[in-house]
Amino acid sequence: MKLKQKLFLLLINFFVFLIAIVNIGFINKDEAREISQIRNIILGAIESTQSLPQLPEPYNLKSNITVPENIISKHREKIISTLKNYYSDKSPVLKRKTESLILAVESQNNLNDDFRSLGGGVEKIENLNVDFNGNEAVAEADLTVWAKIYENGKIYTPRGKEHYVFTLTKENGIWKIVDEQFNFLPGEGP
Amino acid sequence: MADNFYRYLMNNPAGSKVGVWSPSQQSNTNSSLRAGDVVFYDWNNDGIMDHAGIIVGSGTDPDSKYVGTLQDQHTTNRYHAIWHLKPYNPNWATTIITVVRPF
Numbered sequence: 160m161k162l163k164q165k166l167f168l169l170l171i172n173f174f175v176f177l178i179a180i181v182n183i184g185f186i187n188k189d190e191a192r193e194i195s196q197i198r199n200i201i202l203g204a205i206e207s208t209q210s211l212p213q214l215p216e217p218y219n220l221k222s223n224i225t226v227p228e229n230i231i232s233k234h235r236e237k238i239i240s241t242l243k244n245y246y247s248d249k250s251p252v253l254k255r256k257t258e259s260l261i262l263a264v265e266s267q268n269n270l271n272d273d274f275r276s277l278g279g280g281v282e283k284i285e286n287l288n289v290d291f292n293g294n295e296a297v298a299e300a301d302l303t304v305w306a307k308i309y310e311n312g313k314i315y316t317p318r319g320k321e322h323y324v325f326t327l328t329k330e331n332g333i334w335k336i337v338d339e340q341f342n343f344l345p346g347e348g349p
Numbered sequence: 350m351a352d353n354f355y356r357y358l359m360n361n362p363a364g365s366k367v368g369v370w371s372p373s374q375q376s377n378t379n380s381s382l383r384a385g386d387v388v389f390y391d392w393n394n395d396g397i398m399d400h401a402g403i404i405v406g407s408g409t410d411p412d413s414k415y416v417g418t419l420q421d422q423h424t425t426n427r428y429h430a431i432w433h434l435k436p437y438n439p440n441w442a443t444t445i446i447t448v449v450r451p452f
Contacts, residue, residue: 315437347425
């Protein structure tokens with residue numbers, strides 16, 4: 160083979176290699192962006208679940224005052240609109256989580272006990288792994304969650320590390336949770 | 350495992366459901382419960398029991414100082430803990446409790 164031909168083949172090989180590297184780079188960049196979006200949705204969903212039971216001031220601070228119905232009603236609306244940012248309308252999780260959180264808010268008025276929610280949140284997210292299948296994804300992660308409650312003059316801050324499995328779907332370009340399962344990691348349960 | 354135990358008790362002729370309590374009904378003292386009742390916890394209201402304990406009576410929870418109906422449990426070992434586990438449970442707001450009487 161002549162030197163000219165060898166150089167030509169070498170050049171072709173180099174360009175093929177370059178195109179492959181660039182394409183792999185683009186795929187990873189897209190995937191990284193999708194993973195980041197999913198991470199934000201997961202964090203937002205669980206942060207909201209943990210923090211939404213807390214009533215606005217001054218009702219979250221004083222357990223001896225009855226919460227007016229209009230405040231409860233406004234808070235109910237806040238729970239519904241916030242969760243819709245993270246959960247698909249089609250998801251049964253949205254329905255049961257909304258119901259639970261509304262009951263948790265109402266519990267602060269209904270129970271005879273001296274009880275108030277003082278908030279909650281996510282301390283840490285670890286070991287996030289996402290598997291994509293077109294417009295669907297399954298994400299697994301370990302989340303350390305906490306809550307803060309007031310009861311009879313004492314404050315309690317339960318926390319625990321939980322393993323979550325989320326199924327997500329892309330709706331109008333935004334990832335939404337359609338299913339959510341979790342349990343405490345060994346030794347982390349209440 | 351807790352869910353299998355729940356289904357076993359519910360399918361047993363001697364087993365009967367005492368009640369189901371959402372967060373808005375979980376008062377410290379639950380007069381419907383008796384020592385020996387099995388208390389099941391569904392942390393996320395998905396209908397699957399995630400954990401179980403046994404009602405032992407009434408009094409003061411030695412760890413949290415809550416006063417009311419008490420339970421004992423393993424896994425995270427607790428002796429005479431308040432039955433609804435709120436001071437220990439970061440998911441108290443979504444936890445549904447079902448109690449079965451196995452006798």
